[in-house]
Amino acid sequence: MDKKTTIPFKIKIQNEDFDVSEETKILRENLTGAIVNFVGVVRGFDERNNSLIDSMTLEHYPGMTELEIEKIVKQSCERWNITGVTVIHRVGKLLPSDQIVFVGVSAKHRQNAFDSCNFIMDWLKTKAPFWKVEENNNQKKWVDYNLSDDEATKKWVV
Amino acid sequence: MVIKYFSWIKEHIGKSEELIELPDNVKNVSELINYLNNLNDDYKKVFVKKDLIKIAVNRTYCSVETKISNNDEIAFFPPVTGG
Numbered sequence: 336m337d338k339k340t341t342i343p344f345k346i347k348i349q350n351e352d353f354d355v356s357e358e359t360k361i362l363r364e365n366l367t368g369a370i371v372n373f374v375g376v377v378r379g380f381d382e383r384n385n386s387l388i389d390s391m392t393l394e395h396y397p398g399m400t401e402l403e404i405e406k407i408v409k410q411s412c413e414r415w416n417i418t419g420v421t422v423i424h425r426v427g428k429l430l431p432s433d434q435i436v437f438v439g440v441s442a443k444h445r446q447n448a449f450d451s452c453n454f455i456m457d458w459l460k461t462k463a464p465f466w467k468v469e470e471n472n473n474q475k476k477w478v479d480y481n482l483s484d485d486e487a488t489k490k491w492v493v
Numbered sequence: 494m495v496i497k498y499f500s501w502i503k504e505h506i507g508k509s510e511e512l513i514e515l516p517d518n519v520k521n522v523s524e525l526i527n528y529l530n531n532l533n534d535d536y537k538k539v540f541v542k543k544d545l546i547k548i549a550v551n552r553t554y555c556s557v558e559t560k561i562s563n564n565d566e567i568a569f570f571p572p573v574t575g576g
Contacts, residue, residue, distance in 0.1 A: 399552035465575025466500035477501045480572035
């Protein structure tokens with residue numbers, strides 16, 4: 336199958352949790368032989384500041400967030416033979432071990448699904464306008480961006 | 494023009510959004526920042542950290558040289574931290 340940008344994709348920004356098995360079931364309908372799912376989870380520990388967190392709140396730029404994710408998904412479709420993509424990102428207040436983000440990619444063969452999922456996550460982390468604030472003991476701290484996230488995108492530059 | 498602020502920038506400026514009438518001599522983002530800096534010190538304290546500020550015009554990333562007009566939506570925000 337040729338690479339194309341007309342594959343089914345779903346992008347959702349929501350407060351509610353998501354069900355990975357339900358999302359996987361939807362991706363299985365895309366004439367697929369392989370599905371790769373990534374789930375990002377709230378860490379209860381801030382490694383850079385060596386401190387615990389009570390909760391985390393995510394805000395985003397409605398309208399631009401969806402556009403940026405769509406651009407990334409379309410680039411991924413042009414680059415790999417994939418049959419479907421789902422990106423769900425939660426916003427609002429989340430607790431340690433809560434799910435934050437889901438990226439699921441279906442393809443006929445696994446390597447395309449692995450690479451595409453990895454590509455989408457790397458670019459989402461550096462381009463999609465979300466910001467995290469960590470809360471601990473009634474104090475809040477905006478999370479600093481991570482230079483290693485920028486570094487991670489370099490492997491995709493051809 | 495609508496200006497939107499996010500994350501710590503929103504907190505420093507004290508609002509998430511504002512509507513301004515663009516003066517005739519403000520033609521690009523850089524000139525808009527100069528204009529805002531002259532309004533009060535809250536803007537100055539934010540825009541002094543210009544290396545840490547991303548800009549979007551009409552929901553697309555752009556630079557300080559990007560031309561703007563009164564119908565545009567412009568946003569200032571820190572590097573993103575989602576995922």
